Amino acid sequence: MSIVPEPQTGWYDEAMTQDGTQDGKEQTDGRGTGRLAGTVALVTGASSGIGEATATSLAAEGATVALVARRKDRLDSLAARIGAAGGRTLVVEADVTDPAQAADAVERTVRELGRLDTLVNNAGVMLLGPVVDAPFEEWERMIAINLTGLLACSHAALPHLLAAAEDSPRQVADVVNISSVAGRQARNGSGVYNLTKHGVGAFSESLRQEVTQRHVRVSLVEPGAVATELGGHNRPEIQEQMRARFADMERLAASDIAETIEFIVTRPRHVAINEVLIRPTEQVA
Numbered sequence: 480m481s482i483v484p485e486p487q488t489g490w491y492d493e494a495m496t497q498d499g500t501q502d503g504k505e506q507t508d509g510r511g512t513g514r515l516a517g518t519v520a521l522v523t524g525a526s527s528g529i530g531e532a533t534a535t536s537l538a539a540e541g542a543t544v545a546l547v548a549r550r551k552d553r554l555d556s557l558a559a560r561i562g563a564a565g566g567r568t569l570v571v572e573a574d575v576t577d578p579a580q581a582a583d584a585v586e587r588t589v590r591e592l593g594r595l596d597t598l599v600n601n602a603g604v605m606l607l608g609p610v611v612d613a614p615f616e617e618w619e620r621m622i623a624i625n626l627t628g629l630l631a632c633s634h635a636a637l638p639h640l641l642a643a644a645e646d647s648p649r650q651v652a653d654v655v656n657i658s659s660v661a662g663r664q665a666r667n668g669s670g671v672y673n674l675t676k677h678g679v680g681a682f683s684e685s686l687r688q689e690v691t692q693r694h695v696r697v698s699l700v701e702p703g704a705v706a707t708e709l710g711g712h713n714r715p716e717i718q719e720q721m722r723a724r725f726a727d728m729e730r731l732a733a734s735d736i737a738e739t740i741e742f743i744v745t746r747p748r749h750v751a752i753n754e755v756l757i758r759p760t761e762q763v764a
């Protein structure tokens with residue numbers, strides 16, 4: 480199965496636009512071996528970056544993937560590329576900050592695709608800058624997407640994941656929560672992003688302890704700098720600081736994180752990868 484990669488916008492790029500600047504790296508090598516055949520995955524934030532690459536990887540492994548985000552045109556285009564490579568998807572336009580839309584996205588996936596084996600809680604936003612005089616609305620957005628969205632999708636999905644772990648041939652299901660290095664290490668200038676990602680880590684570990692003996696694995700992935708659109712939502716002065724910080728660093732590609740997620744969800748039933756911290760080699764902290 481070969482997948483044609485869609486150009487990605489690097490948030491370190493000079494322009495920092497969202498119109499698809501090529502980051503020069505392949506999203507997948509298309510080596511899918513069908514290890515997820517017969518399973519259904521739901522990926523939030525599938526319209527760009529890590530979510531798009533992850534949906535592509537999981538589909539290449541044979542999963543049918545529900546693509547969830549707000550930008551339907553981007554989801555449609557991804558669905559067409561995955562379909563052209565022989566994969567199956569369901570496009571679900573939804574704003575996960577609204578718990579009703581998050582629940583609908585999960586229910587529609589189960590209704591139309593028959594089951595749910597894998598939830599990748601990836602949708603997120605990173606709005607940096609000092610706490611003092613920060614626009615309060617930025618904090619509300621981060622809490623709504625990074626926390627409320629992840630909680631709403633998890634809440635709706637867990638009964639289906641528990642059922643899949645019980646009934647499916649694989650007898651295992653997965654929740655993969657995308658945190659960040661920022662979920663392990665607080666920095667001056669990223670206080671509320673740190674808060675949300677530390678929260679994702681705490682929730683993930685608690686949930687892991689609750690459901691792991693029922694064979695729902697909960698995994699936390701903590702990337703360092705990845706070339707995506709993520710930074711492009713920041714105020715111009717913050718983008719300038721980010722450019723300066725990462726100017727000389729070779730960042731991860733979204734496909735690097737997608738490969739990690741693919742590895743996690745294709746482990747045998749008795750193996751649970753609880754946590755992965757993955758930085759660009761040149762990233763010190």
Ligand code: NDP
Nearest residue numbers: 524526527528529549550574575602603659704705707709
């Ligand atoms: P992108 O900005 O490329 O992707 C973010 C995705 O989230 C988009 O698909 C966007 O889709 C979706 N999203 C945002 N708001 C909503 C919403 N309300 N409802 C549904 N979907 C939403 O960034 P990344 O791929 O980099 O980010 C993915 C995750 O990785 C985030 O959780 C981020 O915190 C984390 N991360 C990223 C790092 C990086 O350096 N890039 C480092 C560490 C962690 P749409 O706008 O169409 O709704």
